[in-house]
Amino acid sequence: MWDLIGELVAFALVVAASPLPVIAVLLLLAGPPGLRGGALFALARVVALAAVVALSALLAELVDDAAESTWPAAGIRIVLGLVLVGAAVRKWLRRPRGSDAEELPGWMRAIDGVGAAGALRLGMLVTVANPKELAMAAGAGLALGGAMAPLGEVAVAGLVFLVLATLGATLPVLVRAIGGTRAAAGLADARDWFVRNNATLIAIVLLAIGALLIGGGIGELG
Numbered sequence: 001m002w003d004l005i006g007e008l009v010a011f012a013l014v015v016a017a018s019p020l021p022v023i024a025v026l027l028l029l030a031g032p033p034g035l036r037g038g039a040l041f042a043l044a045r046v047v048a049l050a051a052v053v054a055l056s057a058l059l060a061e062l063v064d065d066a067a068e069s070t071w072p073a074a075g076i077r078i079v080l081g082l083v084l085v086g087a088a089v090r091k092w093l094r095r096p097r098g099s100d101a102e103e104l105p106g107w108m109r110a111i112d113g114v115g116a117a118g119a120l121r122l123g124m125l126v127t128v129a130n131p132k133e134l135a136m137a138a139g140a141g142l143a144l145g146g147a148m149a150p151l152g153e154v155a156v157a158g159l160v161f162l163v164l165a166t167l168g169a170t171l172p173v174l175v176r177a178i179g180g181t182r183a184a185a186g187l188a189d190a191r192d193w194f195v196r197n198n199a200t201l202i203a204i205v206l207l208a209i210g211a212l213l214i215g216g217g218i219g220e221l222g
Contacts, residue, residue, distance in 0.1 A: 004157045008144070012164035014212065019194050021133075024126055025038050025168075026194065030188055033111075037118075040116055040119040042170045044121070044123025049137050057141040074146070074218075077214070078217035080135050081210040081211065081217060084132070085207060085211065089203075123169070
């Protein structure tokens, strides 16, 4: 179990550092939606990630059982990893520079007008409608589904992944809930930093998760 958790921790920390959900929850906390909007966003992200991981794990188990081998799931991980590495290079080469780097994308500017229901939908969309997020969660699910371990140990490993992977959304909410208005300035500074470095951070996250998927897939082939 510990080997599986160790593999998933690497995935989870990369997912937690994914900049788009972090920026979204920081914008919600700093804007009219406030703490309630941030909490609903974080809840939706937890549920969405859990669903994607569970479905991916089930798919990996079914594919491996049908093929009587772990090679199909390993191959899927390697292909996903190569796609993400290519996307990382593309994102890095096309990252905004100068004054362009200071401009907020339209969806970020629209967050100020989001209500409670909108925050919930945004949490789902940032996770399940984003191919990068899907690939990250799918990679963890494939690792869980391909693990040769009892169901209880797989469930514990999955829970550890889920808690760590959603820290990027849940931690700012906890800081705001505990620190109140005193935490607002620090969260605003964090938001500005993530916005400025958005493209670079995405490229790094894509490269990291791609490398993890490729390495995990090659390990299963061995």
